[in-house]
Amino acid sequence: MQDFKSFLTTFIPQLEHLGIALFKACIILIVGYYLSRFLSSKIRKIVAKKDEILSRFISQVVFILCLVVMIVAALGTIGVQTNSIIAVLGTAGVAIALGLKDSLSSVASGIVLIILRPFKRGDLIEVGGLVGSVEAINLFTTNLRLNDGKVAIIPNSNMATANIINTTFNDQRRIELIIGVGYESDIESVKKIIIEVLENTPEVDPNQQHFIGLTELGASSLNFTLRFWVKIEYGVLNAQSKVLESIKIALDKNGIEIPYNKLDVNITNAKMS
Numbered sequence: 001m002q003d004f005k006s007f008l009t010t011f012i013p014q015l016e017h018l019g020i021a022l023f024k025a026c027i028i029l030i031v032g033y034y035l036s037r038f039l040s041s042k043i044r045k046i047v048a049k050k051d052e053i054l055s056r057f058i059s060q061v062v063f064i065l066c067l068v069v070m071i072v073a074a075l076g077t078i079g080v081q082t083n084s085i086i087a088v089l090g091t092a093g094v095a096i097a098l099g100l101k102d103s104l105s106s107v108a109s110g111i112v113l114i115i116l117r118p119f120k121r122g123d124l125i126e127v128g129g130l131v132g133s134v135e136a137i138n139l140f141t142t143n144l145r146l147n148d149g150k151v152a153i154i155p156n157s158n159m160a161t162a163n164i165i166n167t168t169f170n171d172q173r174r175i176e177l178i179i180g181v182g183y184e185s186d187i188e189s190v191k192k193i194i195i196e197v198l199e200n201t202p203e204v205d206p207n208q209q210h211f212i213g214l215t216e217l218g219a220s221s222l223n224f225t226l227r228f229w230v231k232i233e234y235g236v237l238n239a240q241s242k243v244l245e246s247i248k249i250a251l252d253k254n255g256i257e258i259p260y261n262k263l264d265v266n267i268t269n270a271k272m273s
Contacts, residue, residue, distance in 0.1 A: 025074040032070025036063050057114055060139050109160035113137055119166050126165040128158065172205060172229045173236050179247060180221030182257040187214055190224060193254060197246045198228055203239035205229040221259045 040063035047055035114137065119125050123134050125144070130152050132144035142159050144152040167173070181190050194212050198204050208229035216223035230239035251258060 021078040025077045028070055028074040028077060032067065032073070036066035036070065039063075039066055056136050056138065057110060064139075109156035110137055110139055110142075112160050113142070113156060118164050119168070123166055123168040126167065127154065127162045130154075171232050172208065173232060174227060174229050175236065175240050175243070177226040177240070177244065178216075179224045179226060180218060180259060181224070181251065182259050183220075183222060185222060185256050187222065189254065190222075190251075190256060193250045193256070194224065194226060194247060197243065197250050198226075201239075201243055201246060203230050203234040203242055205231060 040059040043062050044055045044059035047058055119134050121134050121136070124131070125134060127144075130144060130146060132146040132152060135143040135145050135151065137143075137156070141153045141155055144154065146152055179190075179194065191212050198210055198212075199206065204210070205228075210226070210228035212224060212226050214222055215225040226243075228243070230236060248258065
């Protein structure tokens with residue numbers, strides 16, 4: 001009985017001390033979480049005045065670093081030696097780096113993208129066969145808003161090694177079309193009609209040289225290649241559609257056929273013996 005009382009006399013103060021330490025650690029974690037969010041938000045607003053993409057990236061880095069500091073402080077409150085924590089983190093960091101090398105590569109690539117600035121928020125870029133406007137560069141990924149409204153999330157490591165075409169620097173796009181006409185059509189007449197259509201279409205830039213020429217003798221048609229420039233403000237698809245409609249109307253008006261695949265069926269009556 002005496003041993004039990006002695007145990008309680010020793011254990012209860014230790015329990016009280018541990019409880020107080022855990023309470024303090026919880027307070028540090030809660031305050032640290034909201035403080036990290038606050039600092040991250042403030043830094044993002046300040047940096048966003050100069051560069052919105054950079055502000056998003058830096059705010060995420062600040063948030064994570066603040067959380068790590070608060071977690072270490074909370075563990076120190078409950079009696080864990082911070083030197084030991086740092087040593088463990090260093091050892092674990094090596095193992096984590098090996099296991100998450102792709103993710104860390106994306107972080108490093110994100111930093112490279114921020115420094116080199118091949119694009120900024122709102123730029124229209126083409127990468128890996130995808131075309132869209134840049135929405136954000138995050139710690140691990142870059143977000144692209146595609147033309148159909150979908151968001152493509154691309155790892156930064158892929159972005160850093162891919163060939164990126166930034167079309168924002170040019171306010172014009174070149175359109176290439178193939179127009180097929182019947183073999184009985186006069187080549188010069190067809191070229192003249194197409195030139196007139198391009199010259200009378202306001203979406204086509206008259207200051208840029210366009211190309212119209214016979215480039216293929218197809219199976220059932222003479223195929224003409226058209227190359228012309230339009231301004232982005234008119235919309236590439238809109239301009240292309242308008243040119244095609246105008247060419248079709250002009251060719252029909254001049255009696256020039258646009259051939260299509262036909263199936264000739266010959267039926268022979270066989271005599272019954």
